[in-house]
Amino acid sequence: MLKNDLFLRALKGQNVARPPVWMMRQAGRYLPEFMEIKKKYDFFTRCRTPELASEITIQPIRRFGMDAAVLFSDILVIPQAMNVEVQMKPDFGPYLPKPIRTQRDVDNVIVPDIHSELNYVYQAIQASKEKLDNEIPLIGFAGSPWTLLCYMVQGQGSKTFDKAKEFCFTNPSGAHELLQKLTDTTIEYLKAKINAGVDAVQIFDSWGGLLSPTDYQEFSWKYIQQIIDAVKNHAPIIVFGKGCWFALGEMSKSGASALGVDWTCSARNARYLSGGNITLQGNLDPSRLFSSPSDIKKMVNEMINDFGKDKYIVNLGHGILPNIPLDNVKAFIDAVKEYKS
Ligand code: CP3
Secondary structure, eight states, rough: SOOOOOOHHHTTTOOOOSSBBBBBBBSTOOOHHHHHHHHHHHHHHHHOHHHHHHHHHHHHHHOOOOOOOEOOOOOTTHHHTOOOOOOOOOOOOOOOOOOSSSHHHHHHHHOOHHHHOOOOOOOOHHHHHHHHSSSSSSSEEEEEEEHHEEEEHHSSSEEEEEEEHHHHOOOOHHHHHHHHHHHHHHHHHHHHHHHHHHHEEEEEEEEEEGHHHHHHHHIIIIIHHHHHHHHHTSOOOOOOOOOOGGGHHHHHHTTTEEEEOOOOOOOHHHHTTTOOOOOEEEEEEEGGGOOOOOHHHHHHHHHHHHHHHSSSSEEEESSOTTTTOOHHHHHHHHHHTTTOO
């Protein structure tokens, strides 16, 4: 049905002539056409207006022709739907004026009716699918419960998320209650997204790597596994845990279709740790897109040779940075499309 199903084939582990390519955070700030829309509408208006969200979703596809689109939205629409105020402050990022700090705060977090509360997301999916016209698949996503807890407790972005960790280690039962509410909400949310038309989903555990391997099991992985169990029969699921190379072994046995890898883990190590059989996604250092187009092309070829063309999805090791030149993005995508084994 899809004209280009390279991405779905790679997720199934089927052989491909070349690997598929997309970029985390591809729908965003490095694109002039995105900045035009950003001038006129604030962040959550862009998320909540299906016409705008779907337009932003396909902007990078029109320009570069990736093999998959990723819905324009944000992981923080989930806390919002759970009765926690989230603002997106220009030049600052997410800001939650009333962060979770006490048991009473946890009690006030609701597990919402995700169908009515986030109806605008499903409409954006339908609008995006129409615009994509069966050319390429559409990816939906959610933050991991741990990564969402980080923002909900810290109240803003952070390099260490020290307040989030303090909360987990001083009030573990409250933390687990919050993580379970997030997990239950995320499961229903992802199922609704799949119902609305996304072809695959990705869990972003952007802050998983802040935890020790033992704490990762307790505060992050346990909940991601619940999500995989509930969703894997509905659509392929990709788990991206930034800094979580230590968990690749366990992740490879989880029922996920693919695992994201950041640039601090070599292809060889990632294949070894994940048992050699599961599809991997990644992992060029996003800053490497500052290199010249010809160097980018060289690095992409080496990366594909290192991971192998099959069971592999070309991507960056984290989201694209805002100030990357468009020609360099084009070199990254074109190198994959021109790849010959
Ligand atoms: O390709 C895409 O951009 C798809 C949409 C998308 C956004 N956020 C849009 C966005 C996706 C997949 C996300 C995920 C997301 N959001 C993550 C996980 C991925 C990652 O980068 O680790 C996280 C941690 C967030 C939370 C968030 N949203 C932060 C920390 C920020 C501010 C910093 C930043 O990256 O700009 C946002 C805002 C945000 N989300 C923007 C976009 C395009 C930029 C703000 C704007 O457009 O006004």
